[in-house]
Amino acid sequence: MRGPITTLTGTNDIGHSPVFWAGFALVLAALAIYPGTATEFEANNVAFYLLNIPLALGLCLLWGYGGVLSFGQVAYFGIAAYVYGIVAGNMNGSQWGSLIGMVGGLAASAVAAGVFGYFVFYARVQNWIVPILTLVLTLLLETFLGQTAGYQWRVGQVQLGGYNGMTGIPPFQLGDLMFFGSYFYYYVLVVVVLSYIGCRMLVNANAGEVLLAIREDPLRTELLGYDIRARQWSIFVLASMLAGLSGVLYVQWGNYITPTQVGLAQASLPVIWVAVGGRDSLLACAISTYALNWLTYTLSSAGYQSALVIIGFLLIIVMLFFPRGVVVTIARATIWRRKERRGVDDVGYDPRH
Template sequence: MSVKMAAPILRSCLGRALAGPHDIGRTKPAWLAMALVAISFLSYPAIASSFSATNVAYYLLNIPMAFGLSLLWGYGGVLSFGQVAFFAVSGYVYGIVSGNFPDATWATWAGSLAGLAAAAALAAALGYFIFYARVAAWIVPILTLVLALLLNTFLGLTAGAQWTIGQVALGGYNGMTGIPAFQIGSFVFQDYAFYYLVLGVVLVSFVGLRAFVNSHRGQVLMAIREDVIRTELLGYDVRLEQLFVFVLAAVLSGISGLLYVQWGNYITPSVTSLQQAALPVIWVAVAGRDSLLAVAIVTFLLNQLSYILSSAGNQYALVIIGVFLVAVMLFAPEGIVLRLVRLAQRFRIRKTEVA
């Protein structure tokens, strides 16, 4: 098949996947709105200082981790409180590898690959025992939270000189500092370049995951969420599919971890605290756990809210976010964004019927 023949088929398949039924925002006005938002983000550095652009990058960089939890919990039916553990492992491993070769242009590439591989390996080991031992669904959040808290305790005890790996000190509760920014050759991703790096990662993650959830494998994942036994009787290896998504979610958390350590050039054990472990769950629950678009919107807004309140000296950022969660649990269990979208759809249908 020639390239000219294959290109339309590829575009058609990708279009069907992106416009599939398993997320909101499938209408032409919604796609137009998303395109306008993407253009706004792409052009933002033209009117903003490098400081402001870096702040916006911070609001964006947690979105891949939230996507991973949405995929795992919303589409797969498995709740995890331990996504920050994979976030931290990826960030620390990146810091160790890249920090030991500060003058090598390939070190940040090697550190990125090593960080993601470490997060994937940890998830594969934990996920194997969870899914192949058929651990009850209600135990999984506890196990993953324990993993995060154990990692938090361990990293806090690494302040001594014996916890120096090569020339990089883990730093205990003070954390690891001086972590190099990502670079390609002599080009270092800082300021505006870092902003575009984060934005690119978020956009590619969104498009790729939206295509995934609307693919056949995504439908299998949702079938597992609805009825494990029936899906198994249809011939699918349920445990393998769950393990795959668990590892994929961990890699997405690892991507956020890599971006975070390059944003601040440091990482501390506090990223695996109980408070931080709860935040991704809150973002996804408030948004609507089975909508990637809703998760992206709410994660960005809640991160922006937290940053603004914290920078203004307000200590109640977590309390305010907790209020959002309580409101969702009481009035919109499916998530605020999904609730608003469904109310709008019902209103439009009624208006059409009346007309």
């Protein structure tokens, strides 16, 4: 068994040297003091860029480390968000309603992924078919939610709203503490950092090594006695819960959600975030997710209506010239330069990944 320090500093993600962790601490310190140097509006925007990171981390685990591409992560994003809105909306005024709604949203995304994943993995569906099935799930969910505009589509006091969306979703609350402004920013920051650390420890643990073995050679891994379907199903459910976590944070941030958030355009975005950064690294995915959300917002706020087209064009450029992702390519180049100078790989990222 590997200890917590070993799994945190293992080589299945970029960086484990003291220099890397010093830089990591400096970035966290900068993020921690940011609300004191910015307006509430700017801090709120940064919270939005950050809250999408768990969604990308889940897809990175599933696709980059597990070898299974999914276009359905926004479906679990939407399921958790809508369930949170329904539960918290019906318990509005309760000190613990939002916490119960959050737990309910994550549980709903896990159950939905568990049922769907069971039929996908235990039916031995080939990996190239999984993206199609998950995309169909996303489109079906968007179509269903879009038909819920009538008054009859009401759960307790909460109206689903169809394409008008569910509005008035309560913010996060713990007891008497309401998470607005800087409180919400720090809440999101803590959740994102813990999500990253948890995923990093997972991929560097024995379970992560088995996951990589399944990605590289599932038949050989199965012959070694591992239940590869159970492992794939487990990581699929975990990825859905991370997507659901982003969904809950999103509705707590904006207090609304529409079916377009689980539509075709949104389904492609997590794939772009992960591919541009590099699906072989959790940290690379986190960096690219933040950067691309910032870029999309900047282009949209500047009046560029074709922001999504520009992001898609960026993906094409990356696939042609940086097939392993921009961040991973830079990290690999840095590793080999330092390796040539010192004769060892002291950066802590296994280039075989």
